[in-house]
Amino acid sequence: MxxxxxxxxxxxxxxxxxxxxxxxxxxxxxxxxxxxxxxxxxxxxxxxxxxxxxASSDRQEQRLADLQRLGDLGWANWNVAGREASWSPQVFTILGRDPADGPVRLTGLPALAVPEDRPALSRAVDALLHEGLPLDAPFRVRGTRGVRHLRLAAEPVADLHGTPVEVHGFLQDLTARRRAELALVESERAIVTQHDVLQAERTLVARLQNALLPLPQRAVELAGLRVEVAYLPAQAGIHVGGDWFSAIELPDGDALFVVGDVAGHGVGAVATMAQLRFTAKGMVITGSSLTGALARLNTLLLHSRDSHGTATMVLARYQPARRRLVWAQAGHTRRCCCATAR
Known part of the structure; x- marks a missing residue:
């Protein structure tokens, strides 16, 4: 001071x-x-x-004014018989109306709304004045601050004959809340859309993997061995596509076993998996050694679309005449391939 x-x-x-x-x-x-x-x-x-x-009454009036300001609402009274109205200052602020122009009669309030909201607000006002029904109606107004979302809640005070003679209520600005609701709806819509996209990709990847890498329904008899397969991905859903295996009999009667894993998930991993799986078998069938096949596959992966991609592979060749298993491994993680003799 x-x-x-x-x-x-x-x-x-x-x-x-x-x-x-x-x-x-x-x-x-x-x-x-x-x-x-x-x-x-x-x-x-x-x-x-x-x-x-x-005085205490002054403090109460100040608190009421603060409450209206913080809550973005103001009170309004309409005298139906005398066609008079009184508004708190906050109502003029909400409607963007100059207090010098005075309040609007209740029947004239729908004219302040945007054209799309006028019929519903007019019906609500008519029901309040002629049937004595409480009013709680949302509507929009357009002003210097753009479109505002408002809520009018009012109830009538009737005489002994039940005829409304006075209406009191409040007007609330719900623009901030409405924007938050619209943002939430848009976010939920985006989440649903993203979920649908992921679901479609998940289905595509699963079908591609099943088409390229079908799991046998029963044990396979191969070069005097009984071969069984167990496949359990570490992650389900979209995180599939990088693992593969092969078990075939070569033209000379030997058995070839391949277990591999491409780093990454999704459609790209499935495509790389298919490329390596079929190329590996083709190289060994046409006479390449296990280490030679791995070296050529490494060169193929380096010159693929994703030059930074990595993979792990174990190649094993079983010779039934000598009951001998020869294997070679390359990549970032060790894998094992097992088969049992009959």
């Missing part, structure tokens, strides 16, 4: 303090706190200080 007084004395601009509480002590008894505001005005080379006491 002292700094405010000095500023007024130096510059001449009036000063008004923030509300503050003051207690007085009379005969040793402390009175309840009273709220004051000090107003300072310059008068020539002197200052005039005015102490304004705020």
């Amino acid at each position: 002292w700094r405010g007084c000095l500023a007024t004395l130096a510059g001449g601009e009036p000063y008004e303090s923030e509300p503050f509480a003051l207690r007085t002590v009379v005969d040793g008894v402390t009175s309840p706190a009273t709220t004051y505001v000090v107003q300072v005005t310059r008068l020539e080379d002197s200052l005039v200080l005015t102490w304004v006491r705020h």
